[in-house]
Amino acid sequence: MIIDGKAVAREVQKEIKEEIEGLKRRWGMVPGLGVVLVGDDPASHLYVRLKEKSCKEVGIQSREHLLPASVSEKELLSLIHNLNQDKEIHGILVQLPLPAHIRSEKILEAVSPQKDVDGFHPFNQGMLLLGGEGFKPCTPMGIMKLLDSIGCDPKGKNVTVVGRSNIVGKPVALMLLARHATVTICHSRTARLKDEVGRADILIVAIGKAGLVRGDWIKPGAVVIDVGSNRLPSGKFAGDVEFESAKERASWISPVPGGVGPMTICMLLFNTLRAAKESLQREG
Numbered sequence: 001m002i003i004d005g006k007a008v009a010r011e012v013q014k015e016i017k018e019e020i021e022g023l024k025r026r027w028g029m030v031p032g033l034g035v036v037l038v039g040d041d042p043a044s045h046l047y048v049r050l051k052e053k054s055c056k057e058v059g060i061q062s063r064e065h066l067l068p069a070s071v072s073e074k075e076l077l078s079l080i081h082n083l084n085q086d087k088e089i090h091g092i093l094v095q096l097p098l099p100a101h102i103r104s105e106k107i108l109e110a111v112s113p114q115k116d117v118d119g120f121h122p123f124n125q126g127m128l129l130l131g132g133e134g135f136k137p138c139t140p141m142g143i144m145k146l147l148d149s150i151g152c153d154p155k156g157k158n159v160t161v162v163g164r165s166n167i168v169g170k171p172v173a174l175m176l177l178a179r180h181a182t183v184t185i186c187h188s189r190t191a192r193l194k195d196e197v198g199r200a201d202i203l204i205v206a207i208g209k210a211g212l213v214r215g216d217w218i219k220p221g222a223v224v225i226d227v228g229s230n231r232l233p234s235g236k237f238a239g240d241v242e243f244e245s246a247k248e249r250a251s252w253i254s255p256v257p258g259g260v261g262p263m264t265i266c267m268l269l270f271n272t273l274r275a276a277k278e279s280l281q282r283e284g
């Protein structure tokens with residue numbers, strides 16, 4: 001069966017919207033998201049537009065800061081500093097990638113961990129490792145929600161995660177471990193990827209290479225979450241898993257587009273709402 005990420009995202013978004021309406025009614029509070037976009041990469045602009053549209057739909061006020069690719073690291077740090085101080089901004093999103101002359105890690109470290117709705121700050125990444133309550137990265141959170149939506153409990157299952165990036169592979173592996181899965185992480189130097197894939201009751205693929213995972217590698221009945229988002233020469237998007245053959249073997253599979261993508265945005269809204277609620281609590 002196909003996992004309908006759009007439908008799951010719609011449901012979660014409805015709950016977020018209701019909660020935001022409650023915040024406005026009770027406390028007169030409007031959650032605010034500061035969006036920082038550097039340069040003119042068309043994909044980044046597209047992602048930011050989609051995120052802003054979703055913010056509007058649920059009642060989050062997003063404030064965009066568009067900066068030229070020539071901006072200096074110092075100027076960018078000063079903007080982040082201002083956003084950290086801004087009482088109307090509860091979450092900060094720095095769209096990656098940043099231009100090569102800017103050290104991304106410096107910028108991400110400058111974001112207040114309390115406003116780090118992307119969950120990329122070392123403090124929050126560390127909290128995830130330790131099993132604490134920090135902000136978690138949006139795509140892995142979305143993947144966990146998708147698994148929950150089909151009643152798939154990772155406990156005791158063999159899970160193979162292909163990809164070890166800091167934003168998808170590593171954090172999702174930690175979240176699955178926290179839910180008692182037996183997790184294998186694969187990457188470009190993995191010796192027998194096909195065998196590792198074939199062992200998986202749950203397969204999470206986040207590589208960035210269209211159709212690299214073949215359908216006939218997949219264990220019959222496995223749950224497959226395809227994170228890959230690859231633009232084909234035709235302009236269409238495809239996942240990292242060969243969808244047509246994989247869907248014949250998997251019990252559940254997420255499509256591209258319409259699987260993980262909508263969930264990522266949804267979790268950004270969730271984290272922004274959470275940041276706003278936590279700021280209310282801090283203010284007493």
Ligand code: NDP
Binds near residue numbers: 230262
């Ligand atoms: P990265 O490029 O940061 O990481 C890719 C990972 O894949 C690396 O760990 C790399 O291994 C591994 N890899 C590359 N080639 C192979 C191979 N032949 N066999 C096994 N592993 C391989 O990518 P991201 O994690 O940022 O993103 C992955 C994909 O997910 C992309 O298509 C991206 O667009 C998509 N994505 C989608 C999102 C959504 O919301 N839908 C959000 C985020 C990402 P190594 O570490 O050894 O180099």
